[in-house]
Amino acid sequence: MEAVITIDVLRRSGADVTVASGLQVDASWGLRLVADVLVSDCVGSAFDLVSLSAGVPGSANLRDCEALEGLVREIASVTFLIAFTANYFVGKRNNEAIALAWASRFAIKGSIFEKNFSLLGTGDGKDTPLLLKEGQDVFKFYASGRRYCQGLLATMELRTRHDLISSVYTAIVPGGWMDTISFEVWMNDDAMDHVILAVARKKTARVVQKECQDLQRYANAVSGPPSWVKRWVAEDLVVVAESREVAGDLLSDAVLDQILTDGRATTRLSVSGTIQPSREVLYALGRIPTSPGAPWMNIDHV
Known part of the structure; x- marks a missing residue:
């Protein structure tokens, strides 16, 4: 539901939203959220905003993500x-x-x-x-x-x-x-x-x-x-x-x-x-x- 609300609000405001995921997501009320692209396909793309709406499990995965941790360290070092x-x-x-x-x-x-x-x-x-x-x-x-x-x-x-x-x-x-x-x-x-x-x-x-x-x-x-x-x-x-x-x-x-x-x-x-x-x-x-x-x-x- 967090992802659905975020995507809906952004698209209603006129933003160009790209939904990326590594798999098919099942939302509430039997709704299936199918990603536009895979995450691996848009790694090199530039975005104005990246929204990660995955609840508590998603935040845990984000916390333990070695790739993201390395990226943050690299950004901090360069800064x-x-x-x-x-x-x-x-x-x-x-x-x-x-x-x-x-x-x-x-x-x-x-x-x-x-x-x-x-x-x-x-x-x-x-x-x-x-x-x-x-x-x-x-x-x-x-x-x-x-x-x-x-x-x-x-x-x-x-x-x-x-x-x-x-x-x-x-x-x-x-x-x-x-x-x-x-x-x-x-x-x-x-x-x-x-x-x-x-x-x-x-x-x-x-x-x-x-x-x-x-x-x-x-x-x-x-x-x-x-x-x-x-x-x-x-x-x-x-x-x-x-x-x-x-x-x-x-x-x-x-x-x-x-x-x-x-x-x-x-x-x-x-x-x-x-x-x-x-x-x-x-x-x-x-x-x-x-x-x-x-x-x-x-x-x-x-």
């Missing part, structure tokens, strides 16, 4: 491969767009890095690319040619958007992976005194202080600014330094304006001469915004 390939190219393009957007804002002619460094990029030619791509999610920018420092290295570590598994995980657990950019400035040996300072978000500050031996040994969290300092870092940032006087001298108005005003953009800023032997390093780690209106890690003075 996954298509989705994986499409996500790879889309994610790769999105990461490249984010990296180029950063470079077009901070590393072009007239930008902050062009004003402060004489050489941008890894080469000295006009056609040398500004960004060095080390992977689908890692981009590096190098600048040199400034007094008191040997050079600057900016490393963008973006989300692995080209990886389908990572993309699904990020969609389920937002905030698990972030787009970050780190800056390392190698100072000349005689360019600055041996001082230690770190500014980080509250949760990050605890981790950084445990991992860095220089911060563990010489620095502590600063409760507040010195008396002569009128401005201080954002409320969600913590300053770890040898003393509040050192922090007050290093955290000038320019630093506060350009880097540490918004705690959402800054993850970590550190100044240390003991992270690497005989080398003073300025280090900053921040987030790269990917949504409209999100704060950039503003840097107008190096």
Whole structure:
């Protein structure tokens, strides 16, 4: 009866219905339902809809059908491969767009890095690319040619958007992976005194202080600014330094304006001469915004 009703409704609506079976079917009230074709004869044909009306026994046969199970596995595998390939190219393009957007804002002619460094990029030619791509999610920018420092290295570590598994995980657990950019400035040996300072978000500050031996040994969290300092870092940032006087001298108005005003953009800023032997390093780690209106890690003075 299920098959009779389905066929009758479809044909009354004007659909072209082909009844296929492997044998003659006896319906209710002594009605015989004779198939138009055998199932084996229409295996290679294309249909807009396949209706299997066979009741509980039919569903059991369908469940145990090895041919149908193999077809479903094949369709699932092909679908996954298509989705994986499409996500790879889309994610790769999105990461490249984010990296180029950063470079077009901070590393072009007239930008902050062009004003402060004489050489941008890894080469000295006009056609040398500004960004060095080390992977689908890692981009590096190098600048040199400034007094008191040997050079600057900016490393963008973006989300692995080209990886389908990572993309699904990020969609389920937002905030698990972030787009970050780190800056390392190698100072000349005689360019600055041996001082230690770190500014980080509250949760990050605890981790950084445990991992860095220089911060563990010489620095502590600063409760507040010195008396002569009128401005201080954002409320969600913590300053770890040898003393509040050192922090007050290093955290000038320019630093506060350009880097540490918004705690959402800054993850970590550190100044240390003991992270690497005989080398003073300025280090900053921040987030790269990917949504409209999100704060950039503003840097107008190096």
